[in-house]
Amino acid sequence: MTLSIWRYAHLTLAAFSFAFLLIVSLTGTLLAVSAAQERMSPLRVHDLQNLTLAQTLPILRKAYPEITEININHNQQVTLQGIDADGNDINAYIDPSTGQILGKAQKPAEWVQWVTALHRSLFLHETGRLIVGITSFCLLLITLSGLVLFVQRQQGLKRFFAKIPKDGWAQYYHVTAGRLLLVPILLIALTGSYLSAERFEIFGKEKIKHNITPPSDAPEKPLNMADFEGFKAINWAQVQSIEFPFAPDPEEYFTIKLQDREVVIDQFTGKILSQVFYNKTTMLANLSLDLHTGRTNLGWAVVLGLVSLNMLFFVYSGFAMTYRRLRTRVRNPYTAAEAEYILLVGSENGSTRRFANAIHTQLLQAGLHVHLTDLNNYQTFPKAKHLLIFAATHGLGDAPSNARKFATLLPQITQNQTINFAIVGFGSKAYPDFCGYAKEIQTLLAGQTWANALLPLHTVNDKSAQDFTTWVKALNAATNLTLSQNQDTYFQKPKHLRTLRVISKTTVTEQDQTFILTLRPPFWSRFESGDLLAIYPQQQERLYSVAKIGRDIQLIIKLHESGLGSGFLNNLKIGDTFRARLVRNVAFHWPEAAPAVLMIANGTGIAPFWGMIAQNKKHTEAYLYAGFRHATPLVQQYQQMATAQQNISQVKTHQFAFSREKDPKYVMDLLQKDTDLVADLLTRGGVIMICGSWAMQRDVETMLNQMLKSRNAHDVAYYKNNNQILTDCY
Numbered sequence: 001m002t003l004s005i006w007r008y009a010h011l012t013l014a015a016f017s018f019a020f021l022l023i024v025s026l027t028g029t030l031l032a033v034s035a036a037q038e039r040m041s042p043l044r045v046h047d048l049q050n051l052t053l054a055q056t057l058p059i060l061r062k063a064y065p066e067i068t069e070i071n072i073n074h075n076q077q078v079t080l081q082g083i084d085a086d087g088n089d090i091n092a093y094i095d096p097s098t099g100q101i102l103g104k105a106q107k108p109a110e111w112v113q114w115v116t117a118l119h120r121s122l123f124l125h126e127t128g129r130l131i132v133g134i135t136s137f138c139l140l141l142i143t144l145s146g147l148v149l150f151v152q153r154q155q156g157l158k159r160f161f162a163k164i165p166k167d168g169w170a171q172y173y174h175v176t177a178g179r180l181l182l183v184p185i186l187l188i189a190l191t192g193s194y195l196s197a198e199r200f201e202i203f204g205k206e207k208i209k210h211n212i213t214p215p216s217d218a219p220e221k222p223l224n225m226a227d228f229e230g231f232k233a234i235n236w237a238q239v240q241s242i243e244f245p246f247a248p249d250p251e252e253y254f255t256i257k258l259q260d261r262e263v264v265i266d267q268f269t270g271k272i273l274s275q276v277f278y279n280k281t282t283m284l285a286n287l288s289l290d291l292h293t294g295r296t297n298l299g300w301a302v303v304l305g306l307v308s309l310n311m312l313f314f315v316y317s318g319f320a321m322t323y324r325r326l327r328t329r330v331r332n333p334y335t336a337a338e339a340e341y342i343l344l345v346g347s348e349n350g351s352t353r354r355f356a357n358a359i360h361t362q363l364l365q366a367g368l369h370v371h372l373t374d375l376n377n378y379q380t381f382p383k384a385k386h387l388l389i390f391a392a393t394h395g396l397g398d399a400p401s402n403a404r405k406f407a408t409l410l411p412q413i414t415q416n417q418t419i420n421f422a423i424v425g426f427g428s429k430a431y432p433d434f435c436g437y438a439k440e441i442q443t444l445l446a447g448q449t450w451a452n453a454l455l456p457l458h459t460v461n462d463k464s465a466q467d468f469t470t471w472v473k474a475l476n477a478a479t480n481l482t483l484s485q486n487q488d489t490y491f492q493k494p495k496h497l498r499t500l501r502v503i504s505k506t507t508v509t510e511q512d513q514t515f516i517l518t519l520r521p522p523f524w525s526r527f528e529s530g531d532l533l534a535i536y537p538q539q540q541e542r543l544y545s546v547a548k549i550g551r552d553i554q555l556i557i558k559l560h561e562s563g564l565g566s567g568f569l570n571n572l573k574i575g576d577t578f579r580a581r582l583v584r585n586v587a588f589h590w591p592e593a594a595p596a597v598l599m600i601a602n603g604t605g606i607a608p609f610w611g612m613i614a615q616n617k618k619h620t621e622a623y624l625y626a627g628f629r630h631a632t633p634l635v636q637q638y639q640q641m642a643t644a645q646q647n648i649s650q651v652k653t654h655q656f657a658f659s660r661e662k663d664p665k666y667v668m669d670l671l672q673k674d675t676d677l678v679a680d681l682l683t684r685g686g687v688i689m690i691c692g693s694w695a696m697q698r699d700v701e702t703m704l705n706q707m708l709k710s711r712n713a714h715d716v717a718y719y720k721n722n723n724q725i726l727t728d729c730y
């Protein structure tokens with residue numbers, strides 16, 4: 001609920017200021033470009049801090065007998081207005097150390113004036129300035145609410161810099177860019193708001209007043225400017241402007257605006273007659289202007305430009321995320337009190353809701369009284385006979401935001417009749433706590449007297465329509481429903497597909513139905529050995545463990561009779577292209593920090609290990625145990641590859657077991673023989689990685705448990721929790 005309030009605030013503010021944000025971001029980007037250009041202007045004067053007024057004003061006075069005013073802007077460009085020795089009017093950029101004219105004083109380019117006016121006031125004068133001020137303040141609130149959402153999403157401030165899980169392109173980059181640019185955005189919003197407030201004199205307006213009593217001991221003849229005490233104390237880098245006395249009258253002075261104060265100097269004696277320091281409001285306004293415009297620092301101007309440009313992306317990605325969420329909203333013709341079927345949803349990003357919607361629509365079409373709502377809206381359901389729960393897992397095995405209250409509500413609200421329930425959990429095996437929240441609900445409901453489990457908990461990995469239809473089949477069988485069992489009904493078009501090209505492919509033989517496929521992904525693709533490649537033959541997702549060899553993806557595939565994925569891949573020819581998705585599988589990446597790694601594979605499970613061994617340039621102590629049925633030519637080729645890697649110390653030892661050759665052996669037998677090595681490896685913090693069939697994983701884990709028990713060591717569950725036993729089996 002709290003999450004939704006913040007999200008609602010974040011979104012409402014963004015929607016409210018949308019059009020203006022677009023304008024100020026776009027114009028802000030252009031102004032940052034102009035600020036950066038100005039910083040590189042040849043009219044800039046360097047080393048101003050090493051030059052005092054006493055050193056240079058006499059030179060200027062000589063070259064320009066009448067000077068009205070000298071101004072120095074934030075770009076260290078010095079303009080002089082006056083008359084030169086030949087009586088010419090001068091309004092030009094000069095070098096203050098020599099008086100040399102560097103160029104004619106010019107207004108900023110017309111496009112810069114135009115963009116500045118649009119940025120500051122939208123061409124609407126004071127009304128426009130007010131709108132821009134409000135937009136800046138909205139941006140400040142959007143940034144702060146975004147920060148709260150981010151901290152909640154990361155499960156606390158401590159995990160501020162932790163990895164951001166990828167779930168949708170727009171979402172991932174919205175959140176990642178938000179974290180990266182948080183400080184500059186906050187500064188832009190804060191300074192923009194402050195400048196507007198100052199413009200409308202909310203903090204009052206500073207009026208500088210000098211109390212001057214002209215010195216009584218005025219000399220007959222003015223002193224030489226080079227000896228002016230006041231000028232000796234001021235260097236050019238401090239100066240904003242110098243107003244010259246209009247006439248040789250004791251009541252006319254030099255008025256000099258510095259960065260932090262205004263100074264009045266006597267034109268005859270050169271003494272400081274008065275100096276008034278600016279108040280905090282003015283100083284803050286100056287600082288805000290520097291920070292907001294990037295006018296004093298090229299690097300900062302570039303950052304501002306990038307942030308402004310990125311703001312356009314924030315607007316786009318934020319609305320894309322919202323659209324995705326809203327698209328999955330559903331209408332409920334029956335109330336919670338009327339419905340026989342209650343569908344409860346826990347979904348953060350909307351995909352789980354889409355599965356629930358598909359079931360909801362079918363039940364309504366079948367004429368049933370159905371009500372679909374969030375898990376947070378759990379209440380008494382007086383007519384309910386069936387409760388179907390669709391629950392995604394977020395955070396680290398936690399409830400999505402629209403389900404956080406369910407665990408508290410459940411014990412408080414008891415149903416008055418028996419209700420059959422079935423839970424389908426949505427998650428990703430890339431996370432250590434797969435479908436953790438669905439499992440938690442299953443336990444909670446099992447403790448309710450009124451709740452009768454219709455089906456065991458079913459899980460869906462990575463929104464797989466295939467996994468989901470398995471549940472639908474079980475549900476149809478347990479009820480008299482006839483829900484669609486066709487995967488197309490639930491298939492959610494995969495995103496982030498990229499085109500892969502076949503680089504090489506081995507052929508299957510009668511002896512060995514396994515083949516190796518090498519694919520070239522687009523150059524920008526980022527992946528690691530152990531990640532998964534999702535392909536979509538006939539709209540069904542099939543996942544394969546990948547090895548990263550150079551920049552290519554290498555798969556080892558067993559061709560199954562009428563296998564959808566393997567058949568599709570086997571039909572590919574060199575040069576063919578197809579679309580697929582790379583799925584990050586952080587739970588099965590090479591453990592960089594481990595002192596030793598022991599890899600256990602059977603069959604095609606050896607695939608990712610080839611990439612990992614090739615990547616082991618640091619020569620981490622690595623062992624390979626692999627099991628196959630026969631020593632086919634392909635497997636012999638594997639043995640040669642392993643020997644070659646052993647020769648260059650990328651793997652320390654390798655052992656192969658053959659279960660259908662004479663003297664049959666399994667991978668477990670090899671491990672049993674090396675009990676000391678395996679147990680020692682775990683106790684010194686090493687990692688065991690298992691890839692291959694579920695059956696092999698189960699047998700290896702049973703054997704490991706026995707082995708560890710006999711040594712009074714921790715069990716497999718402990719090492720799994722400790723990320724010392726990693727598995728990727730199928």
Ligand SMILES: Cc1cc2nc3c(=O)[nH]c(=O)nc-3n(C[C@H](O)[C@H](O)[C@H](O)COP(=O)(O)O)c2cc1C
Binds near residue numbers: 394398431434435
């Ligand atoms: C920030 C985040 C954290 C996640 N944490 C887990 C997790 O701990 N366990 C899990 O099985 N899946 C986790 N997932 C995967 C989601 O449960 C999965 O993508 C699900 O299909 C999303 O459903 P939704 O779109 O309805 O929110 C996480 C996803 C994200 C974005």
